[in-house]
Amino acid sequence: MKSYRIESPALYSDKKGLETVSSFLSRCNRWEIGLVRRAVQSVSSPGLKRICKYVNSLAAGWIYAVIALTILGLQVVPGWRLLFVAGLAAGIAHMIYPILKSRIARLRPFEFDSSLNLSMKALDRYSCPSGHIMTATVVAIPLGNAFPIFLPGIICVWSVIAWARVSSGHHYPSDILLGALLGSAVSLPITSWLL
Secondary structure: OOOEOOOOHHHOOOOHHHHHHHHHHHHHHHHHHHHHHHHHHOOOOHHHHHHHHHHHHHHHHHHHHHHHHHHHHHOOOOHHHHHHHHHHHHHHHHHHHHHHHHHHOOEOHHHHEOOOOOOOOOOOOEOOOOHHHHHHHHHHHHHHHHOHHHHHHHHHHHHHHHHHHHHOOOOOHHHHHHHHHHHHHHHHHHHHHHO
16 A cells, blocks of 8 residues: 655745745645656666666766766867866855755655655655756756757756656656756856856
């Protein structure tokens, strides 16, 4: 039997704005959990579970090292500048992210619905915003700006990371959206200013 955990707005921050966001997201859990269930069920085969797990692992950091080494190895003209802009934006975003995440304090989908079978452990307690998507967005913006020809591929990789985060049962679709918004809010001005 499926068990559901209804979150109380009292679990959230006392700050008025964040409390409103948290309360809204708590209400969203009831309809978003169905989307998460379908995404988790979409990776029921062992092969897809493995792919989902690898994508999540790569998006936790390894993919950015590969991107940096590739850019430096190709010796493209804006290489160092591009890495500086992406690194600066990622650093700023990662200073904001933990504060925001702990204040919103949205429990992960697998805590809301214990019937979700997880193939991997979460990196931290709360789900909103998605740090993987925030980082992917922060890096995608300067990359797409510097190499517009690769934009379709960048969008494809970003989408696969988003799919993997929801399919793992770690995030709601709105966590993905808010992670992308946070990443964009930090990366767009820095990219337009410095790149």
